Amino acid sequence: MSDCDADPQIMVWAHRYTQSPQRFETQMSQALPQLIYVQQVAEKYDVAGEFALLPWVESQYRSVPGHHNLPAGMWQIVSSTAKVIGLHANHGYDGRLDTAASTDSVMRMLRDYHNDLHDWRLVDYAFNRGEFGMQRLVRQHGLPPDEPAIPKMPVPRVTREHLTKLLAISCIVRDPERFNVELPTLSADQHLETVEVNHGMTLSTAAIHAGMDADSLKRLNPALLSNTVDANTPRHRLLMPHRNAEQLRTAMQMANDQDMTASLSGINNPPPPSLFADQPTITDESTQTFSNKTRHARTHTVRNGENLWQIAKNYSTSVSKIERLNHLHGKPLKLGQVLKLDSP
Known part of the structure; x- marks a missing residue:
């Protein structure tokens, strides 16, 4: 998808994430095992590499428990979506918190979104807003042009910001020196x-x-x-x-x-x-x-x-x-x- 300078807000969020380089490096180090795992599954489903960083935007790869019907897991999945994508739950198990099962289901879903929408930016919109809503917007307005990087479609501000954050963390990972941070490694x-x-x-x-x-x-x-x-x-x-x-x-x-x-x-x-x-x-x-x-x-x-x-x-x-x-x-x-x- 787009590079760091494609939209001013991408740089705003990139600098916000790396405001404290040491804290960013610590957070990235803690998340690295899950990040690499998600990246491998993304490759398996031919999903754009930026989406391996989607859990950073959602939860910084933390398995957040879903209390009172709230979203759960590092992908922040609601119960209704979990059922649609085949994540099971019972008294001893919650598939939304299962890193392997949830990542596999989400990547399969993102691939299917792209097959329908043909634009990875709209795939991110659909993840945040819902697939059917995006399909309706595409029918009404057509596919967006390559520019601007953040498509000007009638979606909520939080949905545009979601894509901006994803592009921002992707920008940092592609060019860490630009933000005075060093990415960790994992044997x-x-x-x-x-x-x-x-x-x-x-x-x-x-x-x-x-x-x-x-x-x-x-x-x-x-x-x-x-x-x-x-x-x-x-x-x-x-x-x-x-x-x-x-x-x-x-x-x-x-x-x-x-x-x-x-x-x-x-x-x-x-x-x-x-x-x-x-x-x-x-x-x-x-x-x-x-x-x-x-x-x-x-x-x-x-x-x-x-x-x-x-x-x-x-x-x-x-x-x-x-x-x-x-x-x-x-x-x-x-x-x-x-x-x-x-x-x-």
Whole structure:
């Protein structure tokens, strides 16, 4: 779309956003993982790159809860729109707060708007004002010329300002030196991606196996209104950095493989500790005899690269039991940490 000098108000808003360079850089750094994720989805749907910055205009990429029928999520979606674009909600989940699901739905909607309106500026107007209203204006007045950059159509002032803000933040990102700011960078292993969760599990358990803090995982997945990832949740996916996503996928695959091996082995072989449920592990007779003779509760010192699933498997116990005995509550393991394996 238009450059920085296409309209004086674009520069007004650009300078307003960067009035405090340090604050702008901090805000941009906080938003960067979500921004990059949205940019990738925009490319998938062939949506103009400026729209990756639309959540900055709406919420600065914050997942705003929707109280009393107010707009919600970083896209600021109202309930009626959420239903139209396929974002579900129930007592434990609000799709408007789901970064992955809402971004996918919004980008698909923006692409469809452009197919109808043929002008990305009008797509922004439609996002703010409504598609049918814009279609009516186009039928009455025709498509606007390329100039001025902010089309002079009979729309509310707030709608024109919405496009102006989008062009302003796009201007800053294209030419940060002009505004005396420096854009942050993000390493590839911190880029956000989704992990398909094929079993119900708590967020705390997912965080442990992903090697991240439970509170951080919750902040990235605010659509989950409880501490549980339910298989009945629409698109039950968790959003997390790439390196943590790979770790969680590996843990789930190992758990699935062990469950399959146990089912094929017959009842005489003990099942492995479960990632997905708090199931006690049956030990064989020799293990029971050894345990009965042990005078002191067992402990384990965490080594580099270990996770709870591996530790539980080695000691024929369950992940949930280790969590409970050591009051982990979703906290990641630390190198050298001493874990209790048995009750006193």
